[in-house]
Amino acid sequence: MDLALIFQGIGTMFYQESNIVIARIMLIIIGIVLVWLGKRNTLEPLIMIPMGFGMAAVNAGVLFMTSTTTGTLFVDPLVADTNGIMDGLQVYFLQPIYTLTFSNSLIACLVFMGIGVLADVGSLLRYPFTSMFIALFAELGTIAALPIGRAMGLSYGESAAIAVVGGADGPMVLFSSMMLAPEMFVPITVIAYLYLSLTYAGYPFLIRATVPREIRGNVVKLTKKTGITSGEKLAFDVIACVVLCLLLPVAAPLFMSFFLGNAIKESGIIKYTKMLEDVVLYWSTFFLGLLLGVLCDASTILNPKVLPVLILGMIALGLSGIGGIIGGFLVYFINNKNFNPTIGIAGVSCVPTTAKIAQHEVVKVNKRASIIQIAMGANLSGVITSAIITGIYVSMRGYFM
Amino acid sequence: MDDFSISFAIQAYFFTFVISLGMAVLIKLMLWVIRRLTPKTPQPASDTAGE
Amino acid sequence: MTEVLSPMAGRVQEINVKVGQMITEDDELFIVEALKMENVVYGDPGVVKEILVTVGQEVEEDQVLAIIE
Numbered sequence: 001m002d003l004a005l006i007f008q009g010i011g012t013m014f015y016q017e018s019n020i021v022i023a024r025i026m027l028i029i030i031g032i033v034l035v036w037l038g039k040r041n042t043l044e045p046l047i048m049i050p051m052g053f054g055m056a057a058v059n060a061g062v063l064f065m066t067s068t069t070t071g072t073l074f075v076d077p078l079v080a081d082t083n084g085i086m087d088g089l090q091v092y093f094l095q096p097i098y099t100l101t102f103s104n105s106l107i108a109c110l111v112f113m114g115i116g117v118l119a120d121v122g123s124l125l126r127y128p129f130t131s132m133f134i135a136l137f138a139e140l141g142t143i144a145a146l147p148i149g150r151a152m153g154l155s156y157g158e159s160a161a162i163a164v165v166g167g168a169d170g171p172m173v174l175f176s177s178m179m180l181a182p183e184m185f186v187p188i189t190v191i192a193y194l195y196l197s198l199t200y201a202g203y204p205f206l207i208r209a210t211v212p213r214e215i216r217g218n219v220v221k222l223t224k225k226t227g228i229t230s231g232e233k234l235a236f237d238v239i240a241c242v243v244l245c246l247l248l249p250v251a252a253p254l255f256m257s258f259f260l261g262n263a264i265k266e267s268g269i270i271k272y273t274k275m276l277e278d279v280v281l282y283w284s285t286f287f288l289g290l291l292l293g294v295l296c297d298a299s300t301i302l303n304p305k306v307l308p309v310l311i312l313g314m315i316a317l318g319l320s321g322i323g324g325i326i327g328g329f330l331v332y333f334i335n336n337k338n339f340n341p342t343i344g345i346a347g348v349s350c351v352p353t354t355a356k357i358a359q360h361e362v363v364k365v366n367k368r369a370s371i372i373q374i375a376m377g378a379n380l381s382g383v384i385t386s387a388i389i390t391g392i393y394v395s396m397r398g399y400f401m
Numbered sequence: 402m403d404d405f406s407i408s409f410a411i412q413a414y415f416f417t418f419v420i421s422l423g424m425a426v427l428i429k430l431m432l433w434v435i436r437r438l439t440p441k442t443p444q445p446a447s448d449t450a451g452e
Numbered sequence: 453m454t455e456v457l458s459p460m461a462g463r464v465q466e467i468n469v470k471v472g473q474m475i476t477e478d479d480e481l482f483i484v485e486a487l488k489m490e491n492v493v494y495g496d497p498g499v500v501k502e503i504l505v506t507v508g509q510e511v512e513e514d515q516v517l518a519i520i521e
Contacts, residue, residue, distance in 0.1 A: 124428075125428055125432065128424070128425035128428040128429060129422075129425045131425075132421045132422060132424065132425045135421065136417065136418055136421055136422075139414070139417065143410045143411075143413065143414045144410070146406055146409065146410040146413075147406040147407045147410050150406040156406065156409075159406070228432075231435070232431075232432060232435055235431060235435060236428060236431060239427065239431055240424060240427070243424070243427065244420075244424075247420060381421070384421070384424065385417060385421050388416075388417050388420050388421060389413060389414075389417050392413045392416050392417060393413060396409070396413065399409070
């Protein structure tokens, strides 16, 4: 009665190398912590609860695949040849989702469609220059992280993929890391999602440290408010989609997904809107979180390059936040102080989190102030500028890969 | 930081700048064209009227 | 006479005033829920003349919620 062969989750621990065993135990603990933090709402529960569960389960449920190798029945991210994939699809229970939605970025695009169907581009259309201006400054981290990453010893592809974390958009990080640094896409994407959840905690401090209290509560006096009709928003969706796809076809799936989602909202097709809002968005978010967790098995994570990813990701997001606030201040001065620099942080395109953070911090100082409209304009331009940079990085990958 | 990655990043930023501001111009242009072409209706007080 | 406008598109979660009520500028008149965030809507001091929305109604950005005299 070899207990190690009956209870293989534990038995494999005596067989694998000690650093893998330690990593497995730590990942199980981290997975549990993520679920708890998700429940407490410290981190985004929609992603963290499936991710934490997946992470804990995949590191616990290791078995002997053959007499000399260990593995799990969850997913095999490395299988590449056609026969291997066909076998894998029948052996690993999450393989179909992984192969058919993850590696081809379908799931990232579906999430983007969901973001599009929830977004209101009205503010962006009403104040295009202000919104784009702030969004461009909020990409500071995405740009600076590339040379910084290189200085840290990472390859171009890796630096670029991590730099996209500064764009604060989960699906885009998935997309770019798949195309620019596929071997590292698991740690990069997982860390990206973790940090994006943490911006909720970190950015308010950044705002309070950089925007003085007297200005933080500024009410922005807006000139005549022209209404933007649904038809105009729809026209924008179509035109912007076509223009951006023409310029950066590598990112066309992402562009089309976002604009299609928004177009469905603006065209008033309720059945499609409900389908995207209620089913597609939540389905993809759920499986995205689950897959990411399940991909975090010890052997994939034990990559010495994870540490630079952790550091560089934080630098990218931090610089983007600072950049956004700088942009906010510039608009403040250009508009003769008729602006609230806090809005700058909404240019970091974590929709709608950063816009909400900006509104929250402003309301805390002045309860009558409402900058959420302009913040959303900046927020959505942030999505577009991040997508543009991602598209450029991926398009230009021939130069360095 | 090596020269190429800095110049590369700056180039990428420059393109992004141009495209983004180009989008802003496009938006203004588009709205102008649409408003010229649609028949004059009394300005609604809110977005929902008549939609 | 002023209009109380909705700060953004969302759902009217709460209506805390009645027609004819005297309000100050600190009174929370409405709560509009959007993006899982509660936006409190304030108004200028005066008397509530009309309330144009109901609880649960979906509103647009800048939609008139009430008229104050």
